[in-house]
Amino acid sequence: MENGFNQEMMILNSFDDQGLSAVEVLDHGDKRVLSEMDFFAAEERNYSSTLQIKKQSDHEPAAGKELHLHISTGLDVLTSDANLMSEKRSMDSSRSAEGSGCPTSDTEFVVLKAELDRMNTENERLRAILNQINDKYYSLKMHIMSLSNHQQNTGSSAEIKSDDRKMIINEEGDEESQGFEINLKHCGQREDKDIGKTQQQLECSSSPLCTEEMSMANRRLQKNINSDQIRKVPHEPHTSKDLDQYQAAEATMKKARVSVRARSEATMISDGCQWRKYGQKLAKGNPCPRAYYRCTMAVACPVRKQVQRCAEDRSVLITTYEGRHNHPLPPAAMAMASTTSAAATMLLSGPMPSADGLQNSNVLARNVQLPYSQNLATISASAPFPTVTLDLTNNNANIPTNSLLHSPQAPTFHAPFSSHQPQHFSPGAGVQVLDSSQDIVNAATAAIAADPNFTAAVAAAISSIIGNSQRNEGVVDHNNSVGDVGK
């Protein structure tokens, strides 16, 4: 595999108050292996974990660099008492710092606090953008791959109609051309039957989160796609089969579910959204009732969730999310929403070999335990709907960490529709970025290695997504490009 995915970049994106994130960068000759991930560390109880990434060189196995990152599940799954204790400790430590009395320390404290506030604001903005970009990337990628694969049966190229252009993806094109990132379509929120409409405009007109800066980023991305990887062809109408496949993909996207298993004594895990209970049932095989909730943060928000205690271990709360929010989310809800949304998108973009595969349940009729952390994600299609389960119960702590990533034993999930284009799933945090660009990998690697700070990580991630367009337009003023999203 010399081209394209010779370099693979995975970003395990998780969220906590500081918005820290871990980035995993892999390539064949110089692997960084996730060597430790411990969600819900018992000592600190801060919903955070230490992620230790050890750089391994095939050539110099003994010469390893270690990079310590802080990672959080982003989920407040513990009881409110635990939260209060944590907050109290935080406040106490703040007070003790203030009481130390030195004027210089006070000044420094104020300065640092201002800086921290500024960084937090920046983090929120960047996080929101990253979430959106990732969501759209995977949604559109799934759609494109479905169409591309369909075209393999009927022709040599996949064609995607647009109002003013048509994109062609060469069947035998390298992974770069198939794995490129497009940010035009947000699947799952719209059911536009005419996929030829300018999806960017549709998205921006419909998404409350879309800003001028997002549009600018989209335009840059689109420009890059047009110039680098897509050639224009004369306008042609779309086939009805394509539309059927598209609609099937859309429908499946809506049915996709993300299940989160977490230990909690509370009746619900705190995910930042407002929910209204609309039903409760006793499901077969579980004495604990299953509660049904609707998101009430916006009128007609399609998101629903089911909450049920595990029959085997009633301390485990199973929360299953379905659908995408049609409204802006508060920062507290961004982590979970992004996680579930991205996980669902990955679920659907990964195992589906084609649009035809949507009807082929065999493709999904298996459980796949995904690598990457002790808190494993599982894809299941034995359920009525494709479901990805994020297990945060720490029941997998005995799994050797060195077998979790890219080891022969690790069942890395490969998308069947492109044998040379592996689809890696990052559970828990759920946001994943794949890219083949050496520059991007290097940039992300450098950013993380130099400063394991979320802003840097996000900047690297965003750069990985829109970086190509920057080459054409010079260095982008990051503040301008990210705008006020998330405010």
Place this chain on the structure above:
DNA sequence: CGACTTTGACCTGCGC
């Protein structure tokens, strides 16, 4: 009084 929860009835899909 409005928002929310509870709970029995109803609908739908699926297997036999």
Place this chain on the structure above:
DNA sequence: GCGCAGGTCAAAGTCG
């Protein structure tokens, strides 16, 4: 067609 199970509806009850 029937029964079962999952999911949803909507009227009644509860709460602040």
